[in-house]
Amino acid sequence: MTYYLFTSVMGRIVMPTVIPGPSVAEELDRTRVVPIVTIEHLADAPPVVTALVSGGLPVIEITLRTAAGLEAIRSSHGLGAVLGAGTVTTADEARQVIDAGAQFAVSPGIATDMVSTLVAAGVPVFPGVATPSEIMIARSLGLRSVKVFPVGMLGGPAFVRTLSSVWPDMRFMPTGGVTEATMRDYLAVPSVTAVGGSWIVPAGLIAERNWSGITQLAQRAADLAQEPT
Ligand code: 3PG
Numbered sequence: 001m002t003y004y005l006f007t008s009v010m011g012r013i014v015m016p017t018v019i020p021g022p023s024v025a026e027e028l029d030r031t032r033v034v035p036i037v038t039i040e041h042l043a044d045a046p047p048v049v050t051a052l053v054s055g056g057l058p059v060i061e062i063t064l065r066t067a068a069g070l071e072a073i074r075s076s077h078g079l080g081a082v083l084g085a086g087t088v089t090t091a092d093e094a095r096q097v098i099d100a101g102a103q104f105a106v107s108p109g110i111a112t113d114m115v116s117t118l119v120a121a122g123v124p125v126f127p128g129v130a131t132p133s134e135i136m137i138a139r140s141l142g143l144r145s146v147k148v149f150p151v152g153m154l155g156g157p158a159f160v161r162t163l164s165s166v167w168p169d170m171r172f173m174p175t176g177g178v179t180e181a182t183m184r185d186y187l188a189v190p191s192v193t194a195v196g197g198s199w200i201v202p203a204g205l206i207a208e209r210n211w212s213g214i215t216q217l218a219q220r221a222a223d224l225a226q227e228p229t
Contacts, residue, residue: 024104024124025145027059027082028194032187032225034106034173035200035218036086037062038069044206045072046079051211052200053080055218061086061106061196064093074100088125091117098123106173106196108149110134115141126173130154135167145171145193152177157185164191180221188229 028034035052037060039045045062052060062072063086073083084104085097094117097105105118110127118125119142128149129135138146148160151174155162160172174186175196186195200221205213 024059024082024084025193028173031057031059031222032194033057033183033200033221034059034061034084034175034194034196035221036175036196036198037072037201038065038198038203039072040066040068040203040206042068042071042075044209045076047209047211048201048206048214049076049079049081049083051214052218055200055215056222057200057218058082059194060084063087064089064097070096070100073097073102077101088114088118090114094118094121094123094125106147106175108147110137110146112137112141115143119143128175132163132166135163135170139167139170144169145173147173147175147196149174150176151186152182156182157189160186160189160192164189180217180224183221184224184227184229187225 035057037048049060058080059082061084063069065087073085076083082103084106085102086106088094088097088105088107091113094114098121104124106126108128115125115127126145126147127138128147129138160174171193172191173194173196174192178186178195178197179199183195186192200217201214
């Protein structure tokens, strides 16, 4: 992430000064849990993002699974989060999320034009892999970080360990079936950067507008992530 400070001389913006901020990778290494958010009503996006940031999980994925997803990303900047787009499946969607200011993108699978569009724009992308062959495709596109999805169905932490024994330089983000009870088993695998999951942002709590409930779930996950594995 990069912050731009615009200096002004006699009311005119003259020169952007680039202040490097922590990268998405650095933030992921620090927080280690990515809440996966699906927004039905646009107005819910800012309070959900604020609740997660307050709970200590500022790296947030907002999915494109609903009509409100894209605008939810666009309208949630400036709240202290590192905002990513989830369920990005095509090059068109990649362009849309870049335009909406997504700071990273996640996909359930891998499509080369989608990945290339994001790479060309300098937006970190985590395509989903479920097989060794898909890791080989990701590597051929220059990627060394991928999501493993749906990891719970694929064999859990043991599956990720097996993949890392073949590709020790790959970093993995297991997602799909990860829970509060299992997240630490994944984080104990040395090549796992972070886990992703929707358990931190249940649809029921959003419907009730229970923002403090979401903060509590985020806080619990953030605390668990910091305990030694
Ligand atoms: C995803 O988008 O990666 C998954 O739907 C998240 O899976 P979960 O709902 O099991 O956490």
